[in-house]
Amino acid sequence: MTTYSLITLSFNKLACTRRCLTALLTDTIADAPWELIVVDNGSTDGSAAWCDTELAALGAARGVPVTVLHNPGNIGCSFARNRAVAAARGTHLVFVDNDVAPRTRRWLTGLRTALEDHPGAGMAGAKMVYPWVPYPIQCAGVGISRRGHVCFRGRGAPILDPRFARTEEVQCLISACLMIPAALLRLHGGFDEAFHPVQFEDFDLVYRLREAGHAAIYVPDVAMYHFESVTTQGTPTVRNAAVVVRNGLLFQQRWRHCFEHEDGPPEEACRWLKVTPVPFDAIGDLPLV
Numbered sequence: 001m002t003t004y005s006l007i008t009l010s011f012n013k014l015a016c017t018r019r020c021l022t023a024l025l026t027d028t029i030a031d032a033p034w035e036l037i038v039v040d041n042g043s044t045d046g047s048a049a050w051c052d053t054e055l056a057a058l059g060a061a062r063g064v065p066v067t068v069l070h071n072p073g074n075i076g077c078s079f080a081r082n083r084a085v086a087a088a089r090g091t092h093l094v095f096v097d098n099d100v101a102p103r104t105r106r107w108l109t110g111l112r113t114a115l116e117d118h119p120g121a122g123m124a125g126a127k128m129v130y131p132w133v134p135y136p137i138q139c140a141g142v143g144i145s146r147r148g149h150v151c152f153r154g155r156g157a158p159i160l161d162p163r164f165a166r167t168e169e170v171q172c173l174i175s176a177c178l179m180i181p182a183a184l185l186r187l188h189g190g191f192d193e194a195f196h197p198v199q200f201e202d203f204d205l206v207y208r209l210r211e212a213g214h215a216a217i218y219v220p221d222v223a224m225y226h227f228e229s230v231t232t233q234g235t236p237t238v239r240n241a242a243v244v245v246r247n248g249l250l251f252q253q254r255w256r257h258c259f260e261h262e263d264g265p266p267e268e269a270c271r272w273l274k275v276t277p278v279p280f281d282a283i284g285d286l287p288l289v
Contacts, residue, residue, distance in 0.1 A: 001033065001091070002033050002034065002035050002065075002089040002090040002091070003030075003031075003032035003033055003034060003090055003091055003092060003112075004030065004032065004033075004034035004035070004090045004091075004092050004094055004108050004112075004179075005034070005035050005037060005084075005088035005089060005090030005092070005093050005094065005182070006024065006034060006035065006036045006037065006094045006096055007037050007039070007081060007084040007085070007088065007093060007094065007095050007096070008021065008024075008036070008037070008038055008039070008095075008096050008097065008098050009038075009039050009040075009041060009077060009080050009081065009097070009098060010038055010039065010040045010041065010043055010047050010048070010051060010098050011040070011041040011042065011043055011047075011074050012043045012044065012045045012047055013045075013047070013098065013099075014043070014045050014046050014047045014050060015280065015281075016098060016099050016227060016280060017047050017050070017051075017098045018050060018054075019101065020097075020098055020099060020100055020101045020227075021036070021038070021051075021055055021098065022055075022058065023101035023102060023286075024036065024096065024101065024102065025055075025058050025059055025062050025064055026058075026062070027101070027102045027105055027288055028102055028105065028107065028108065029105040029106050029109075030106075030108050030109070031106070031108065031109045031112075032108075034064060034090065034108065035064060035065045035066070035067065035088070035089060035090060036055075036059060036064055036065070036066045036067070037066075037067045037068075037069065037084045037087060037088060038051050038055070038066070038067070038068045038069070039068075039069045039071065039080040039081070039083060039084050040068060040069070040070050040071065041071050041073065041074040041075055041076075041080055042070075042071055042072055042073040042074055042075075048068070048070060051066075051068045052068050055068070056068065067087060069083055069084060069087065071083075074197065075197075076193070076196045076197030076198060077191070077195075077196075077197060077198040077201055078190075078191035078192060078193040078194075078195055078196060078201045079193055079196070081095065081190070081191050082190040082191055082193070085182075085185060085186065085190050088182060090182060091181065091182055091183075092112060092115075092179055092180070092181055092182060093179070093180050093181075093182045093185055094108065094111070094177075094178070094179045095175045095176075095177070095178045095179075095180075095202075096176070096177055096224075097175070097176040097177070097226070099176075099226060099227035099228065100128075100176050100177055100224050100225065100226050100227070101131070101224065101225045101286060102224060102225070102288065103129060103135075103223040103224055103225050103286065103287070103288060103289060104126075104221070104222045104223050104224070104288075104289055105288050105289070107126060107177075107222045107223075107224060108179075110126075110219055110221050110222035111124040111125075111126065111179040111219055111222055112124075112179065114167055114217050114219040114222075115179065115181070115217065117167075118169075118215060118217050120213060120214060120215060121169075121214060121215045121216075121217045122180060122181070122184055122209040122210070122212075122214025122215060122216065123173060123178055123179065123180045123206060123209060123214070123216050123217070124173075124178075124179045124216075124217045124218075124219050125141060125170075125173035125174065125177060125178050125179075125216070125217070125218055125219065126177040126219055126222040126223060126224045127139075127140050127154075127159075127164065127218070127219070127220045127221075127222065127223045127224070128140070128174070128176055128177065128223075128224055128225075128226040129159050129223050129224070129225060129226065130225070130226065130228070130275065130277075130278075131225040131226070131227055131278075131283050131286055132277075132278040132283055134158065134159065135159045135225075136156050136157060136158060136159060136275075137154035137155060137156065137157045137158070137159060137161065137164060138152070138155060138226045138228055138275075139152040139153065139154070139155060139174055139176070139226070140152075140153040140154035140157075140164035140218060140220065141153045141154075141164075141168075141170035141171075141172070141173055141216075141218035142170065142171060142172035142173060142174060142203070143170070143171050143172070143264050143265035143269070143270075144171050144172055144203075144255075144259040144262065144264045144265075145259070145264045145265055145266065145267050145269075145270050146259060146260050146261075146262070146264055147252075147267060148248075148251070148252035148255070148256060148259055149267060149270035150172075150203075150248075150270060151264075151265040151269045151270045152174075152273075153170070153218075153265075155273045155275070156273050156275055159223070164218075164220055165220050166220065167217065167218065167219055167220060167221070168217070168218055169215045169216065169217060169218075170216050170217070170218045171216070171259070171262060171264060172203050172206045172207070172216060173202070173206055173216050173218065174202055175201075175202035175205075176224075176226055177222075177224045177226075178202065180209075184209065184214065185205075188205075188208055188209060188212060190205075191204075191205055192204050192205070192208075194250065195247045195250065195251075197243065198243060198247075199240075199243050199244050199247040199248070200244075200247040200248055200250065200251040201247075203251055203255075204250075204251055204254065204255070207251075207254075207255045207258060210258075211258065223289070225286055227277075227280065227283075228275075228277065
C-alpha cells in the first residue's frame with residue numbers, strides 16, 4: 001500500500017524543477033512507500049520531457065513510482081492539483097511546490113506523526129526556510145488578521161527563533177509543503193477551482209477543513225527549503241498582482257465570518273516584508289538534517 005502521494009505542479013522553470021524534484025527523490029528518507037505525481041501544465045522549455053525520462057528513471061532507481069500527467073496548457077493550480085488527487089493512491093496527500101527541497105530528511109514521517117499526535121487534525125505544514133545562509137524563516141504557518149490580511153509568521157526571523165519552535169495549531173498553512181489525509185480531502189471536494197489560476201486556493205481549503213472541525217498544525221521540526229515564488233514568477237498567463245487582489249477578496253468575503261472572530265495577528269504584523277533573494281544560480285549545496 002502506498003502511504004504518501006507527493007503532488008507537484010510544473011510549468012516551465014526547468015532548472016528549479018530539476019533541482020527540487022531531484023532533491024525530493026534523493027534526500028527524502030521515508031518510513032513507508034511513496035509515489036511522486038507531477039502535473040505538467042503545458043511546459044515549453046523541456047520540463048515535461050525531463051519529467052517523462054530522467055525524473056522517471058531516477059524514481060525507478062530509488063524505488064519510487066513517478067507518474068507524469070500532461071495538460072495542454074496552464075490550466076491553473078486548483079484544476080491541476082485536483083487532477084493529481086484523482087490519480088493518487090496514497091493514504092496521505094502531500095502537496096509540494098516545484099521550488100521546495102528537503103532540509104529535514106525524514107520530513108514525511110514528521111508531518112504524519114504530527115497528524116497522528118493531534119486527534120482531529122486535518123493538515124500539517126512544515127517550517128519553510130530560505131535556501132541561503134543563515135537559512136531564515138520564510139513561513140512558519142500563517143496568521144489572518146480580523147480584516148482578512150495575511151501574515152507569514154516568522155518571515156525573515158532566524159531559523160531557530162524560539163517563537164516558532166513549537167508544534168502548534170495555527171489559523172492557516174501554505175500549500176508549498178502541506179500534508180492532508182486523502183480521504184479527508186476527497187470528502188471536502190479538493191481545491192476550489194474558483195481561485196483560478198493560483199493564490200488563496202490553499203487558504204480556502206484550510207478554512208473549509210477547519211470549519212469542519214479539523215485543525216491546521218504547524219510542525220517546526222520539519223524544515224523545507226523554499227525558493228519562493230519561482231513557480232509563478234514571470235509566467236505570462238499569470239498577472240500575479242491582479243490575481244492576488246481578486247482571489248484575496250474572494251477569500252475575505254467567504255471566510256470573514258471566521259477570521260473576524262479569531263485572535264489573529266495585528267494589522268501591522270501583516271505588512272509584507274520584502275526579502276532580497278539570492279539568485280537561484282548562486283545557491284550551492286544545501287545542508288540536510
